[in-house]
Amino acid sequence: MAARSGSLRTYILTRLALVVPNVLVLLTMVFLLMRVAPGDPVSAALGGRLPPAEIARRREAAGFDRPLIVQYWEYISGVLRLDFGQTLTDNRKVTDIFIVNGGATLTLTVAALIVALGVGIPLGLWAGRRRDSVSDVGIRLFGILTYAAPVFFTGLLAQILFTSQLGWLPSGKQASAITQATLDERTHIFLLDATLAGDADAFIDGLKHLVMPAVVLGLLITGVFIRLIRVNLAQTMRDDYVEAATARGIPEGRVVLRHAFRNAMVPFVTVLGLQVALLFGGAILTEQTFSWPGVGSQLLRYLNNRDYAAVQGIITVFALVVVAISLLIDIVNALIDPRVRY
């Protein structure tokens, strides 16, 4: 339909309409996966620690004794009301978890994305311009290594090197203990709180703590960016308009940056959306490795406690965020490349 109409507005409306079945399928999968495990969430979280009668009472109160279809409807209608449920082990609302811990995850993923773009794009451009040179091989190898190395392993090595051996960076957490103890938390985004408080020392302390986890997580997707930019740039550089531009005497750097790179960005932006999901996955392990107080570390905690109600709520929010980002990326893509909407 979008291809026929050719209008950006129609494309966006169509894309928005597609979000509904997309989300529905996703929520259904999350709901069913959480129920593949035998028993019910209350028994899983509290079984063995409460008498059977109390387990039954709590199961009833939470609605886990009702038919699956009723539970499904309650789950879907809850999500529509932005009610993602409540944890079983400590009675927290899932929305509260995101309010308190979401800022740390957001800070980490945004910083990691900046690192990935800051490292991946220049290296990809360099490798794309110098295909099969020694530097190209080196950069490709670097990309493969960073993509293949598990975050927790890279994190541990970084801690040993930069904290234990060199003493340059703190080992983890969002800020030093004293700074955290004294800074007033207003937004739960540490750097923003430090800025609002006008506390330059706290801001610098927060930045120091952010460097290592952000670089470790960012490097995870740097490899993907390097490969994408390199391949697309190399292809674009063979296009006629690039040759024409070169023939007109335009300097190479300008040809690359203003002509070839811009076109090579289209598939890159598409893949960028997919990488956000990878970033969230990586953030869980990164947060664990660096004791970072984000949603990922909370998710692991609830998983360990077999609190499936919490896990379901957190995964649902993560899934919705990924869907929203994919939508945004598609719209941006359509804006920068008219071919997408025709």
Next chain:
Amino acid sequence: MRVYSTPRRAIVALAVAGLMGGGLVACGGDDSGDSGDNNKDAAADLAPLIVGTTDKVTTIDPAGSYDLPSWTLQYNIFQNLLAIPAGGNTPTPDAAESCDFENPTTYTCTLKDGLKFSDGSPMTSEDVKFSIDRVIAIADPNGPSSLFGSVASVEAPDEKTVTFMLKAGDATLPFVLTSGAGAIVSAAKYPADALQPDDQSLGSGLYKVDKFDKTQQVVLVPNENYSGDQELANSQTIVSYFQQESQLKTALESKEVMVAYRSLSPTDVADLEENGADKGVGIVTGQGTEINYLVLQNTKGAFADKAVRQAAAQLIDREAIAENVYNGSVDPLYSMVPEGLTGHVEAFQERYGEPDVAKATAILEEAGVETPVASTLWYTPSRYGATSADMYAEIQRQLNDSGLFDLELESAEYEQYKEEYPAGTYPAWQLGWFPDFPDADNYLSPFYDSVNNFLQYGYKNAEVDELLAAQKASTDPAEREAAFTEIQTLVAEDAPIIPIWQGKQVAGVVEGVEGVEDTFDPSFTFRFWLVKGVES
């Protein structure tokens, strides 16, 4: 059993000494109500303390926690009627002036004067009654209500008197009152039937909660209304929580924390002992009462036969485990009652002596047991440290190398493990124990009482049951000690459980930090107030 307030005696003694010296000695008394302000003023000149840990706190509401990490915070925030003094192992008055068994089933405590909660409101006997009643009434699945199983009712006849009416004699009640279960909360501020949010905790201990995030850090600041006898050695204490042992060690080396307490791995401890000085970091060790042991299924499978259990007890080399697996960071354990507690005897050492294959062979031959005995040993790597895998590989090697056993090794994550072992799924399995309170009964009744043991492994010995009941009902220390000795001898003979090691308390400390060694004692109470921090 009667316990008196040492401070009161001290005050009397000082007054007498002062009068004799011709002058009146002015001493910070319990009744003045000024000591809290002194607490705050004195703290202002001190450095803060940052303690790093991998502990996981459940909640600091006394009704909702029954675990050491939560109790560690509680000990520093709340007062109890009684407390274990640093270096001691018997209850002494804390918020109480005195406590006394009027008869075996009536235990009465009198409160000190001038007690206040951190919000300035007075603490009365109603608060004490309320605190115990709500632990029992809430009966949280993670809570310690079971510790008050012997309490029929709590009465508060006047503002300063609390009386515990017991269903039967219970000599462990004074110890229970020193534990996290006995922390006193404000009746005006705590709900009677639900848990209090942790950031709204209100006690009368040396510290009060300033910020609370149990996954990141808890900030404790001096309680200006504290009216007890202890003094702060730091301006505030921040407890910083880490996900990984390795990160805790790194944080210590980089001085992000001043004390790393629970848990550094044995490898990290050994490394810090050897190389820590270069980085200004050292290791402090002290007596601990954590134990680790091997439970044997008594009613089915290979270990149902007493001779097989005895043969295993005869073969296990605890010295080798302590040295080779734990680098000497634990001590061999020859009774479930650890060394340092009244009543401890080396029962397994006395019964079995040194590891001896010939003796084990004779035990099995005499019982007509066919060898090798095939079975499976289970352990969990997610509860008692990753070193559990090495320990059980060593135990498997020791038993199999004798030619008398053919054991497989299996493991499970603790969440699965804790459900499977009570169901009788495992023939032999690893467990560990931290004391609720430093009394030998806490290491015997939960394991050997044929009805109320939590292991559900089928052990029954009528004589042991009788002795357990008798010592619990008695308030005569000598009588209890004799019963403890006899019980340990009997269970060493039956070998339903094989004690393996007794943990030391170990902390990594940065240069300049003092006082950690003062708080390491059998009670496992980490008293933050005793530890002097350093400027970071």
